[in-house]
Amino acid sequence: MILAIGLSLLIGLSLGLLGGGGSILTVPILIYALGVEEKAAIATSLLVVAITSLVAGVQHARAGNVKWKIALIFSGAGMAGAFGGGMVARYIPASILLILFAVIMIATAAAMWKGRSKAVAEAGGEEKELPIGKILLEGVVVGVVTGLVGAGGGFLVVPALALMGGLPMHQAVGTSLVVIALKSFAGFGGYVSHVEIDYNLAAVVTGSAVAGSFLGTMLGRRLNQDTLRKGFALFVLVMAFYLLYKQMPASTMDMIQNFFASSATWPFWLGGIAIGGFVLAFLFGANKLLGVSTGYMDACNAVTDDKARKSWRLPFIGGMIGGGAIATMLAGGLEPSFAMGMFDTMLSASVAVKAVVFTLGGVLIGFGARLAGGCTSGHSIVGVALLAPSSLIATGGFMAAGFVVTNLVYRVLIG
């Protein structure tokens, strides 16, 4: 019960701080923190949203921020849609409803991140003929969504009122609260016929949320709205992905886990797509063309040179060691050893011999890569992909010498 009060205070706090959006967290909190069954959680959320919006809406109405005509038209359509949605939800599996809810959460997060668009912020001021048909249509659509998944959809209602109704911002917000309250009640009405609701819990959650929202409104004036909004948007996004993750069928989860954990080497096409895709992701995310060998040069120079110490290549090559470790650990455990496959079975060399052979081989790699101007990643993958003459020649050299030396070792020397 204390958990329920604390979390509901947080819901209300975010509502008050941000002037909306907080209610989107009611459903996930009810399900995952308080253990309420999915459909009951959606219904309870509708009730919570309805009452919190009503409380806030009354304050706005006293201040004269509610345009009753458009509010009633929009609400009428919204209530019909929401009631229908709440009834129909009976026949839809809970997991589908929650996936839909997660989609709404992601859209809400995106809308919060962007803030109010200029067109919306500057709308209004002049009285205009209400496009009744459009308002009814949008009202029904938003209403159905509300009724199905239990989210108020303020991010849909406010712009609709501002753009279609020509309301200035403060009136759009005030009016939307009335609309949201009414259609949430209607959605609850649709649900209540087929879902058991714990009214004690609903009362506690609602009460705490309302209290929290007053607190939030007072605090909100002292905090940076922009940072707050973006932080909250990120939080909602994380919750949305958690919800989706929870809704994934066990078979899909197993498939994904096996895919990343399997010790089996990926089929060649998948490995190729992963490496080629990495090149593109690296360019897009870091604006760098992939290349490893220069990192060794920067690491050498870092001993004496401050500039080299700041090179992006150092964390990159450090990360690569960790990447290999993660891959092996996921595949069943890290077992360090000096074993080297064919080298052992064909040549049966001691560790000391390996130390000499592999160090000398490494010297050739290090010197050759610098002289050629790059290695397999920079020349053979990226350079060849760009059809660079230097890279085509270097790669020809890599392959030719690799072919000759390997055949010399395995076919001639020990053949």
Add this chain to the structure above:
Amino acid sequence: MIRMLVFGLAFGFVLSRSGATNYDLIEQMFLLENLHLMGVIGTAIFVAGVGLFLVRKFNMRTLLGPADISVKPRHAGNLWGGLIFGAGWAITGACPGTALSQIGEGKLTALFTVTGIFLGTILYKKIGDKVLAFLSSKRSDTAPVGGKAAASR
């Protein structure tokens, strides 16, 4: 820094899973016994090639501004360096990237490989300019390029 660390983790992981860190698969590729890695490299070049072509064709932007794509300079070192590198690749079954990933995988022999790569890099710092100048003087058809500029990536 953290961005690069994460990209490094991802690349090390992908190299491991694609089989590029597998000594046997490298040797078998050169012995023409198992062309798995040929397929990996070919597919990777194709995917990266199509992507980079589109990026250049439509002047696509990255998260950090216009895409910074440059081609490595052509010089006499490309071929000779390539041949030396190829020999080392065949001997160790590793290249600079996969050797790092191998260490993470617990293949301790890669510690020698990485030590060697560092030694080879230091050797190049000492004598690379002279070697490149020597190679360039013998080949008049390619323009000589100053050592440091050639080692751009």
